[in-house]
Amino acid sequence: MTSGNTSGADPGALMAAEIGEQPQILARLLAEQAGEIGRIAAEVAGRDHRFVLLAGRGTSDHAALYAKYLVDVHLGLPAGLVSPSTSTIYGVRPDLRGVLHVSVSQSGGSPDLIDSLVTARSCGATTVAVTNNVGSELARAAEFVIDVGAGSERAVAATKSYTAQLLALYLFVASLGGSTLSASDAAPLADAAQATLQDADKVAAVAPRYRSVSRMVTTGRGYSYATAREGALKLMETCYLGALAFSGADLLHGPMAMIDSETPVIAVATPGRGGQSMAPVLTMLRERHADLLLVGGQEGAPADDVIPVHTAGLREELHPILEILPLQRLALALALERGVNPDAPRGLRKVTETW
Amino acid sequence: MTSGNTSGADPGALMAAEIGEQPQILARLLAEQAGEIGRIAAEVAGRDHRFVLLAGRGTSDHAALYAKYLVDVHLGLPAGLVSPSTSTIYGVRPDLRGVLHVSVSQSGGSPDLIDSLVTARSCGATTVAVTNNVGSELARAAEFVIDVGAGSERAVAATKSYTAQLLALYLFVASLGGSTLSASDAAPLADAAQATLQDADKVAAVAPRYRSVSRMVTTGRGYSYATAREGALKLMETCYLGALAFSGADLLHGPMAMIDSETPVIAVATPGRGGQSMAPVLTMLRERHADLLLVGGQEGAPADDVIPVHTAGLREELHPILEILPLQRLALALALERGVNPDAPRGLRKVTETW
Numbered sequence: 183m184t185s186g187n188t189s190g191a192d193p194g195a196l197m198a199a200e201i202g203e204q205p206q207i208l209a210r211l212l213a214e215q216a217g218e219i220g221r222i223a224a225e226v227a228g229r230d231h232r233f234v235l236l237a238g239r240g241t242s243d244h245a246a247l248y249a250k251y252l253v254d255v256h257l258g259l260p261a262g263l264v265s266p267s268t269s270t271i272y273g274v275r276p277d278l279r280g281v282l283h284v285s286v287s288q289s290g291g292s293p294d295l296i297d298s299l300v301t302a303r304s305c306g307a308t309t310v311a312v313t314n315n316v317g318s319e320l321a322r323a324a325e326f327v328i329d330v331g332a333g334s335e336r337a338v339a340a341t342k343s344y345t346a347q348l349l350a351l352y353l354f355v356a357s358l359g360g361s362t363l364s365a366s367d368a369a370p371l372a373d374a375a376q377a378t379l380q381d382a383d384k385v386a387a388v389a390p391r392y393r394s395v396s397r398m399v400t401t402g403r404g405y406s407y408a409t410a411r412e413g414a415l416k417l418m419e420t421c422y423l424g425a426l427a428f429s430g431a432d433l434l435h436g437p438m439a440m441i442d443s444e445t446p447v448i449a450v451a452t453p454g455r456g457g458q459s460m461a462p463v464l465t466m467l468r469e470r471h472a473d474l475l476l477v478g479g480q481e482g483a484p485a486d487d488v489i490p491v492h493t494a495g496l497r498e499e500l501h502p503i504l505e506i507l508p509l510q511r512l513a514l515a516l517a518l519e520r521g522v523n524p525d526a527p528r529g530l531r532k533v534t535e536t537w
Numbered sequence: 538m539t540s541g542n543t544s545g546a547d548p549g550a551l552m553a554a555e556i557g558e559q560p561q562i563l564a565r566l567l568a569e570q571a572g573e574i575g576r577i578a579a580e581v582a583g584r585d586h587r588f589v590l591l592a593g594r595g596t597s598d599h600a601a602l603y604a605k606y607l608v609d610v611h612l613g614l615p616a617g618l619v620s621p622s623t624s625t626i627y628g629v630r631p632d633l634r635g636v637l638h639v640s641v642s643q644s645g646g647s648p649d650l651i652d653s654l655v656t657a658r659s660c661g662a663t664t665v666a667v668t669n670n671v672g673s674e675l676a677r678a679a680e681f682v683i684d685v686g687a688g689s690e691r692a693v694a695a696t697k698s699y700t701a702q703l704l705a706l707y708l709f710v711a712s713l714g715g716s717t718l719s720a721s722d723a724a725p726l727a728d729a730a731q732a733t734l735q736d737a738d739k740v741a742a743v744a745p746r747y748r749s750v751s752r753m754v755t756t757g758r759g760y761s762y763a764t765a766r767e768g769a770l771k772l773m774e775t776c777y778l779g780a781l782a783f784s785g786a787d788l789l790h791g792p793m794a795m796i797d798s799e800t801p802v803i804a805v806a807t808p809g810r811g812g813q814s815m816a817p818v819l820t821m822l823r824e825r826h827a828d829l830l831l832v833g834g835q836e837g838a839p840a841d842d843v844i845p846v847h848t849a850g851l852r853e854e855l856h857p858i859l860e861i862l863p864l865q866r867l868a869l870a871l872a873l874e875r876g877v878n879p880d881a882p883r884g885l886r887k888v889t890e891t892w
Contacts, residue, residue, distance in 0.1 A: 232635065233588045235615055240790030254623040258631040260590055262617020267759055267786065268609040271810045276613045280587065294786060397752040397779035404622055415791045422795040424752035424779050431622065431649060431891040435595030436694075436770045439882040440777040455626045459892065470884060527794040529825060536786040537814065
C-alpha cells in the first residue's frame with residue numbers, strides 16, 4: 183500500500199486530484215455518514231465518561247489535536263493526547279474506566295496506535311477508531327468505528343483524509359451532547375471548500391516567495407493551531423522545508439527570538455476568538471520584520487500577503503477544515519517549483535509503522 | 538524582572554553561571570526540599586484523583602511533558618497537557634472534580650497560566666503550582682505550592698529552573714504513591730550532573746559544526762522527548778536556529794522527508810527503554826546521511842559524534858535532568874560563536890506574558 187514509484191509520470195497529479203476531491207467528500211460525509219456517526223455518538227454518550235483521550239500520529243495527530251479543542255471547549259471534559267510509547271515502550275496498563283479513547287488513523291495500520299487502542303480497551307476505556315480504512319486492524323480492535331469515507335488515498339502526503347477526519351470528529355463531538363455544536367451548522371461546508379479551492383491563483387502567486395527558503399514558521403491559536411501544525415507537516419513532507427509550527431502563545435515563549443526578516447511566517451487567523459487572539463502575535467511578527475502571510479486574514483490586514491478562506495456563515499470550529507486547503511495547495515505548488523514530486527516524497531511510505 | 542540590557546558587558550556570563558549552579562541546586566533540593574514535597578504529595582494522594590492535567594509554557598511546558606510521562610507510566614492514571622487558551626480565549630469551565638491540576642512556571646507570572654489554574658481550582662480540581670517564585674500570583678492562587686528553589690534566574694534562557702522543575706516533579710510523583718519511583722533513587726544525581734558538566738571540552742568541540750546552520754532537528758523518545766523539545770528551544774532562543782523537535786516516532790511520520798546531509802540532527806539516547814527505542818530512528822537517519830550527534834550514546838555508536846551523559850546508576854526517569862546539561866552548554870557555546878549574547882536574546886523578556 184505504498185504509493186509506488188510515481189515519480190516522473192505526472193508529478194503531483196495524485197496530490198492535486200485528492201486535494202480537488204475534498205468538497206465532494208465533505209458533502210458525502212454530511213449526507214451519508216452523519217446519521218451513522220450520530221448513532222455511534224448517542225451510544226457512546228450513554229456511558230458516563232469523565233475524561234477523553236485522543237491518539238494519532240502525523241497528520242492524524244493534528245486531527246486529534248483539533249478534536250482535543252472541541253472536547254475541551256464543548257464537552258466540558260478534560261482531554262489529553264496519548265503518547266503511544268507509554269504502552270508500547272513502557273508497557274503501562276492504566277485505569278481507564280470512565281475514559282473515552284479516540285484513535286485517529288488514515289490507514290489504521292500503525293502498530294503503536296493499534297497497541298495503544300488494544301491496551302486502552304482492555305483497561306476499561308470506551309474505544310472509538312476514526313479511520314479511512316474500516317477493514318484495518320485498528321478498526322477491528324475498536325468497539326466503535328467511524329468511517330471518514332475519503333476513499334483510497336494514494337499520494338503519500340495526506341490531504342483529503344485529513345479534512346474528512348476533522349469533519350467526522352466535529353460531527354462526533356457535536357452529537358455527544360451537552361454542546362452547542364450541531365451537525366447542521368456544517369451544511370455550507372462543501373460549498374465553502376469549493377470556493378476556497380477556487381482561489382488557486384492566489385496560492386500560485388505566493389508560492390515563489392518560498393522557493394529558496396530552508397526554514398519557515400507556521401502559527402495559529404485555538405482550533406487553528408491544528409492547521410498550523412498540519413500546514414507545517416505538508417511543507418516538510420512535500421517541499422523538504424524545515425517548517426516550525428507553534429501556537430501563537432508558545433511562539434512568544436522563546437521561539438520568537440529566531441524570527442528575523444529572512445524567516446517567513448504563515449499565520450492562520452480566520453475570524454473568531456482564536457484568530458482575534460493572534461493580534462498581539464502578528465504585531466510582534468511585524469516588529470521583527472518577518473515575511474508574513476495571513477491565511478484567512480482580511481484584505482488590508484497588516485501582512486505581506488493574504489490568502490482568503492471562505493468562512494462566511496460558518497462557526498469558528500469548522501474553519502480548520504477550510505484553512506488547510508490553501509496550505510495543501512501551497513505545499514503542492516512549492517514542491518513542484520522546487521523539483522520534488524509531492525506524490526512520493528523521499529524516505530516516506532503511505533503507511534508509517536512505528537512502535 | 539527583565540534581564541536588563543546586559544549585552545556587551547560579559548556575554549553569556551549569566552547563562553554560564555546558572556548552568557554551573559545546577560549540581561548544587563539539585564543537591565539542595567534533595568537535601569532540603571524533598572521532605573516538604575513528600576508532605577504535599579501525601580496530602581494530595583489522600584484524595585482520589587482519576588486524572589492529571591499539566592500546564593506550562595515554553596521551558597516549563599517541557600517540564601510538564603516530562604511529568605506527563607512520569608504520571609502515565611508510574612501512577613497508572615491518564616494525563617493530559619492543558620491548552621491554556623481553552624479557558625483564556627474560550628472561557629471554558631469544565632467539570633474537574635477528581636482531577637489533579639499541576640501548573641509549572643519559573644516566574645509564576647504568565648496571565649494565561651494563572652487564569653488556567655484559577656479556573657481549574659474553581660471547577661473542582663486539586664491545584665499544585667511548581668514554581669521558582671513562591672511569592673508569585675500563580676503560587677498564591679494554588680492550593681499547594683512546590684518551591685523548586687533554583688534561586689534568582691537572570692539569564693533569559695531558563696536553565697537551572699528547568700532541571701530544578703524536573704527534579705521537583707520527579708520527587709512529587711515519586712511520593713504520590715503507587716509507584717516504584719523513590720526519592721532515594723535520585724541521591725547520586727548531583728554528582729552525576731557535576732560529572733556531566735565536566736565534559737565541557739566535548740561540547741566545545743562539536744559547537745563549530747553548527748556555526749553556519751540555519752535549521753536542525755532534535756529527537757528523543759519517552760522521557761527524553763522532553764529533552765529534545767527543551768534542547769531545541771535553547772537553540773532557538775540563544776542561537777536563533779530553526780530547531781525542530783520531534784519524538785522519534787513522529788519524526789518517521791512525515792518530517793523524515795526533510796532530513797538530508799545538510800540537516801544536523803541531535804538525538805537523545807541514554808540507556809533505557811526510551812533510548813533503545815530510538816534504534817530504528819537512528820538507522821533511518823544514517824541512511825539519510827544526516828549529520829548525527831548522539832547525546833548520551835555509547836562510544837562507537839553509529840553517529841558522527843557522541844556527547845557522554847553520566848547516567849550510570851541512575852534510573853531512566855532521572856536521565857532527562859542530566860541530558861539537558863550538555864545541550865544548555867552547546868546553546869551557550871554556539872550563541873557566542875555566532876555573536877549572540879545568550880543572556881539577553883533579541884525579542885524576549887524573562888517573564889513572557891501571554892493570554
